[in-house]
Amino acid sequence: MPPISHRRLSRRAFLATSASGAVFAACGGATTAAVAPTPASAPSARYALPGLRYPFDALEPHIDAKTMEIHWDRHHRAYVNGLNSAIEAAPELATRPLEALLADLSSVPENVREAVRNHGGGHYNHAIFWDTIGPDGGGLPTGRLLDDLVSAFGSFEAFRDDFHAAAMSVFGSGWAWLCTRPDGTLALHTTPNQDTPLADGLHPLLGVDVWEHAYYLHYQNERGRYVDHFFEVVDWNAVALRREGAASAALSDGRATARVR
Ligand code: MN
Numbered sequence: 001m002p003p004i005s006h007r008r009l010s011r012r013a014f015l016a017t018s019a020s021g022a023v024f025a026a027c028g029g030a031t032t033a034a035v036a037p038t039p040a041s042a043p044s045a046r047y048a049l050p051g052l053r054y055p056f057d058a059l060e061p062h063i064d065a066k067t068m069e070i071h072w073d074r075h076h077r078a079y080v081n082g083l084n085s086a087i088e089a090a091p092e093l094a095t096r097p098l099e100a101l102l103a104d105l106s107s108v109p110e111n112v113r114e115a116v117r118n119h120g121g122g123h124y125n126h127a128i129f130w131d132t133i134g135p136d137g138g139g140l141p142t143g144r145l146l147d148d149l150v151s152a153f154g155s156f157e158a159f160r161d162d163f164h165a166a167a168m169s170v171f172g173s174g175w176a177w178l179c180t181r182p183d184g185t186l187a188l189h190t191t192p193n194q195d196t197p198l199a200d201g202l203h204p205l206l207g208v209d210v211w212e213h214a215y216y217l218h219y220q221n222e223r224g225r226y227v228d229h230f231f232e233v234v235d236w237n238a239v240a241l242r243r244e245g246a247a248s249a250a251l252s253d254g255r256a257t258a259r260v261r
Helices: 011-018 029-034 065-089 091-095 098-103 110-131 143-153 156-169 223-230 236-243 246-252
Strands: 174-180 186-192 203-209
Touching: 065 091, 065 110, 098 110, 110 203, 110 236, 143 156, 143 186, 143 236, 156 174, 156 186, 156 223, 203 236
Parallel strands: none
Antiparallel strands: 174 186, 174 203
């Protein structure tokens, strides 16, 4: 992995990057040492904005630098801050993995349930998003992931068409996903707003953010063109790692993630 370049990152972003001991972290009391609050967070904050492993302009021309900067530094940061506020209001949640909260929102106290759903989901979804795109993306997956996509969808091209159609089918803000079902087979899924596939019993491998904030500066209303270009930055190795359970194993021991990749 090449070293993270900070040339396009602000001082604050640099600090956030170097402090990103955790993506979904903060959960699992035994690993709290891995959690480093971002400078913008309150001292008691438990979740941190994960660092990007590439500069803001690394995904051009597919995703422009300004969109990356605003999306990561403002939108994602706001979700992290909102999640931390919810945890402060219901501290008993701090010892539970974020995935567990999102998979069973009914177990979250009602006073913070919507905040965990929206901000916790926003943090979770965006961490996956940054992790599964990159400057070396595009092309096709290989190995088992490619074989399973062909089995499930007929061909890689058919998968891409179906994923694209799913992304276009989202009315308003939301996400389209490639997920695994509990039996390990692949499925497409969509979620509104910042809902996660976890709440529907699915494990997300790859998601395209179709909120307008993800593409409007460069593509305006042309969501379809944005989704076409999204495929040029998908990091299939990262998707395959999620498939192989590396990410989920890390998540379940509470450490996920110390890196975005
Ligand atoms: Mn977003």
